[in-house]
Amino acid sequence: xxxxxxxxxxxxxxxxxxxxxxxxxxxxxxxxxxxxxxxxxxxxxxxxxxxxxxxxxxxxxxxxxxxxxxxxxxxxxxxxxxxxxxxxxxxxxxxxxxxxxxxxxxxxxxxxxxxxxxxxxxxxxxxxxxxxxxxxxxxxxxxxxxxxxxxxxxxxxxxxxxxxxxxxxxxxxxxxxxxxxxxxxxxxxxxxxxxxxxxxxxxxxxxxxxxxxxxxxxxxxxxxxxxxxxxxxxxxxxxxxxxxxxxxxxxxxxxxxxxxxxxxxxxxxxxxxxxxxxxxxxxxxxxxxxxxxxxxxxxxxxxxxxxxxxxxxxxxxxxxxxxxxxxxxxxxxxxxxxxxxxxxxxxxxxxxxxxxxxxxxxxxxxxx
Numbered sequence: 001x002x003x004x005x006x007x008x009x010x011x012x013x014x015x016x017x018x019x020x021x022x023x024x025x026x027x028x029x030x031x032x033x034x035x036x037x038x039x040x041x042x043x044x045x046x047x048x049x050x051x052x053x054x055x056x057x058x059x060x061x062x063x064x065x066x067x068x069x070x071x072x073x074x075x076x077x078x079x080x081x082x083x084x085x086x087x088x089x090x091x092x093x094x095x096x097x098x099x100x101x102x103x104x105x106x107x108x109x110x111x112x113x114x115x116x117x118x119x120x121x122x123x124x125x126x127x128x129x130x131x132x133x134x135x136x137x138x139x140x141x142x143x144x145x146x147x148x149x150x151x152x153x154x155x156x157x158x159x160x161x162x163x164x165x166x167x168x169x170x171x172x173x174x175x176x177x178x179x180x181x182x183x184x185x186x187x188x189x190x191x192x193x194x195x196x197x198x199x200x201x202x203x204x205x206x207x208x209x210x211x212x213x214x215x216x217x218x219x220x221x222x223x224x225x226x227x228x229x230x231x232x233x234x235x236x237x238x239x240x241x242x243x244x245x246x247x248x249x250x251x252x253x254x255x256x257x258x259x260x261x262x263x264x265x266x267x268x269x270x271x272x273x274x275x276x277x278x279x280x281x282x283x284x285x286x287x288x289x290x291x292x293x294x295x296x297x298x299x300x301x302x303x304x305x306x307x308x309x310x311x312x313x314x315x316x317x318x319x320x321x322x323x324x325x326x327x328x329x330x331x332x333x334x335x336x337x338x339x340x341x342x343x344x345x346x347x348x349x350x351x352x353x354x355x356x357x358x359x360x361x362x363x364x365x366x367x368x
Contacts, residue, residue, distance in 0.1 A: 001110055001346055002341045008279050009077055009104045013305060014326075017054050017098065018105035019076040019113070021062055024092035031066040037175055038062035041098040048100035053081030058098075061086060075113070077104045090116035090135075102303065102326040106335055109293055110347040117194035117243045121186050121231055124181070124200035124208055126291050127182045131187050134197075142191065144256075145183035155352045177207035185213055190290045195243050199231060234308055241350075248351035251364075255289055255357065260365055271362035273299050273330050274312050279363055280337035281308050281320075286366035288338045288345035290331055294360010297331040307340035330361060 010018070019041050025033075042059040046052070060077050062082045066072075072087040089112045099105040120142055121132045131142035188196060196212075196219050198205040205222045212220065221239050223231060272278055273296050279285050290297065302314045304322035310333050311317045317325045340344050343366075348356070349362030356362075 002344055003335070004342070005087065006085070006104075006106055006109075006335075006339050009106060010307065010339055012078055012079060012084070014079060014102040015050070015100055016102070016104040016105075017058050017076070017078040017100055018195050019045075019052050019062065019067060019078075019096070019098045020073065020089070020093040020108060021076070022073045022094075023065055023068055023070045024072055026069065028227075029077040033084070033154045034066045034068075035063055037096050038065075038104060041096060043296045044098040044194055045100050048098075051081070054078050054359060057081050057083050073112070075109060077106070081365065087113055089113050100110065101328065101332070103328045103331075103332045103336055105332060107290060107297065107329075107331040108127050110290060110345055111292060113348065117240045119195040119236055120184065120191060120193040121197045121199060121236070122208070123230070124180060124204045126176060126204060128176060128201075129184070129208075131184065133191055133193070134231070135240075139236075142187055143181055143183070164236075173207065174202075177204070178211050180208050181211035184208065188216060188219070194219065195233065195239060196220045197223050197236070197239055199225050210222050245350045248346060248348045251287065251289060251346050252293045252348050252351050252356060255362055255364055265290060265366065267365070268367075271357035272296065272359055273301065273361065276312055276334055276361055276363055277301060277312055279365060280310060280334055283308065283341050284336070284365045284367070285338055285341060285343045285363045287343055287364040288334055289348050289357055289364070290335075290345060291349050291357070291360035292331065292347060294355075294357075296359030296361045297329065299330040299359075300327050301333050303328045303333050303336075307337045310337065325368050334361065334363075 021037060029081045036102065038059045041062055042055040045055050045058060055079050058076055059218060065074065070088060072092045075087050075089060076083050077085045087109065091112050093108065093112055116135060119134045121134055128146040130144045133140050134140040149327060173356045184196060196216060198208060198220060208221050223235060255269050261267050301310055301312060302317050302325045304317055304325055309317060309320065309322045314325055335345060
């Protein structure tokens, strides 16, 4: 997950209100229920020590969702009476929640907003293709391509003229597959889609896939639906979930391989809070891996005003020359450091049930 959009959260000191609101339910009483949620989260923030102006700003922002048709939810990050960031969520949170802490409670975004693969669904037949852009927030038309319209059907005759006709049919299919593949490659580049889902008869799907640029082959999924079928939301959700799993599994493989020392005795990955804190202070985190349910995620660390001012013990910060310090969750402190050094982060929950990384926190390292 590219964390660049989180920069506004670390341009000002805390404390911060972090609120996650579930908007996945839509009934006749939704407006009333969301007003109650606005009341509940503002009361919870006040109980945790939030100032009145920030509680009021959060209340107004959540209350504005009363008539929202957002399918999953929204997060709100506020301080000093102002909502600074309110990203939409790609997945519904497990209920609404509110947190008041020195740092924004941003780690849940890795699972709720981080991996939201965008798909281009290509409905392919012998004459051309229709493209549809699909994601967590629904779908929209993404254009179409029309190939040669004649001839496209074979005959069963075996005489010379018919064999010649069938050759022309083959040429038409090949031409149209190439036209579709070219248009699909352009569509992917324009939309920056993470997945290309081909729908149609097996022969047409294969013909288009073979003609796509090599760089796109790993993005292609073929749906087991014939020509004329339309993908249901659950079909797309399944393909998106599989993509998230593959991505997380690939990063875990890199992490496991990097734990072994190289020829110079250096390891390319670390895990555990002390090692990660040291890597963050030295700006060596290249990618942060988090299992949000891991025991180290909520372990207490100490932070200063700057992202690289963090330590396992408060006395360490004083040794580093930092006079002001606050306690924070390890995952949120490391996420702040990752944002400051433009390092991505990923939740690996989808890829493993094992205790990897140990404690739930790990990182691939960069070496200067």
